[in-house]
Amino acid sequence: MPELPEVETIARQIRRYFLNRTIKHIEAKPVKIFQNVTALEFQQALSGKPVQSVNRIGKYLWWQVGDVFPVFHLGMSGIFIRDKKQSRQPKHIHISFIFQDGEKLYFQDVRKFSKIYLYGEAPQFPDLGVDPANGEFSLSKLQELLRPQKMNIKSFLMNQNIIAGIGNIYASEILFNAGISPFRSSRSIKGDEIEKLFQSIQKILEDAIRNYGTTYSAYQTVEGQSGRNQEFLKVYQRADKPCYNCGGTVEKIVQNSRSTFFCKKCQS
DNA sequence: TCTGACCTGCGA
DNA sequence: TCGCAGGTCAGA
Numbered sequence: 001m002p003e004l005p006e007v008e009t010i011a012r013q014i015r016r017y018f019l020n021r022t023i024k025h026i027e028a029k030p031v032k033i034f035q036n037v038t039a040l041e042f043q044q045a046l047s048g049k050p051v052q053s054v055n056r057i058g059k060y061l062w063w064q065v066g067d068v069f070p071v072f073h074l075g076m077s078g079i080f081i082r083d084k085k086q087s088r089q090p091k092h093i094h095i096s097f098i099f100q101d102g103e104k105l106y107f108q109d110v111r112k113f114s115k116i117y118l119y120g121e122a123p124q125f126p127d128l129g130v131d132p133a134n135g136e137f138s139l140s141k142l143q144e145l146l147r148p149q150k151m152n153i154k155s156f157l158m159n160q161n162i163i164a165g166i167g168n169i170y171a172s173e174i175l176f177n178a179g180i181s182p183f184r185s186s187r188s189i190k191g192d193e194i195e196k197l198f199q200s201i202q203k204i205l206e207d208a209i210r211n212y213g214t215t216y217s218a219y220q221t222v223e224g225q226s227g228r229n230q231e232f233l234k235v236y237q238r239a240d241k242p243c244y245n246c247g248g249t250v251e252k253i254v255q256n257s258r259s260t261f262f263c264k265k266c267q268s
Numbered sequence: 269t270c271t272g273a274c275c276t277g278c279g280a
Numbered sequence: 281t282c283g284c285a286g287g288t289c290a291g292a
């Protein structure tokens with residue numbers, strides 16, 4: 001599921017509803033998503049402490065809760081659900097954060113691909129590439145990143161060690177917007193194309209954040225609503241449908257074991 | 269660089 | 281019933 005725009009939407013909403021509120025207690029199930037901490041240790045370390053900050057880098061979400069720093073990677077189907085009405089607990093809830101007034105924040109992950117870590121200091125992400133939604137990302141940075149890479153441009157965009165936050169949906173959408181074929185090698189992208197690619201990365205991600213992310217199946221916002229960005233996708237999941245740009249046919253191929261959607265006429 | 273594995277649910 | 285799904289990692 002969640003790529004940068006979805007994780008950013010979740011971060012903003014958790015900030016809006018839970019920042020500076022104290023977690024009264026936590027119920028965490030002993031599932032494999034806990035990496036460097038057990039569910040019990042996680043419960044004990046966060047209970048009774050305030051949520052002091054909520055941050056995002058790439059597809060990672062991390063909070064400061066008193067003197068500890070939980071880190072969440074949401075995998076394919078991880079979401080947070082705010083439960084104000086004390087309604088019946090949905091299925092596949094692995095963590096319930098219960099706040100002092102009884103309001104709950106659930107962490108749900110149907111497919112259990114998410115990963116949760118706990119640190120005693122602010123986490124570092126040394127292997128993560130540049131986050132395209134922060135100030136460090138620039139045209140010259142993109143130029144510098146592209147130059148040495150032999151891999152195809154779709155793999156480049158999705159490689160979290162190079163650029164952190166782009167996944168399969170937005171990689172296809174970015175390349176369509178930039179008019180660049182997904183088969184091109186990264187180092188073959190030159191001059192104006194780099195500028196177009198840079199602008200497309202920013203535009204596609206910003207638009208998606210503005211639309212609260214893309215709901216294709218599992219993803220929903222903390223408020224329990226679907227994102228709206230799926231209404232604006234140009235190629236993703238539009239195989240055999242007419243290209244909005246040229247009227248040709250959107251194609252679907254399997255590339256690096258992932259589906260890629262593109263228009264042969266518009267992307268070269 | 270590629271494939272399979274990790275999981276569950278959904279739609280064809 | 282089967283194939284596929286927004287991610288990542290290990291192993292070939």
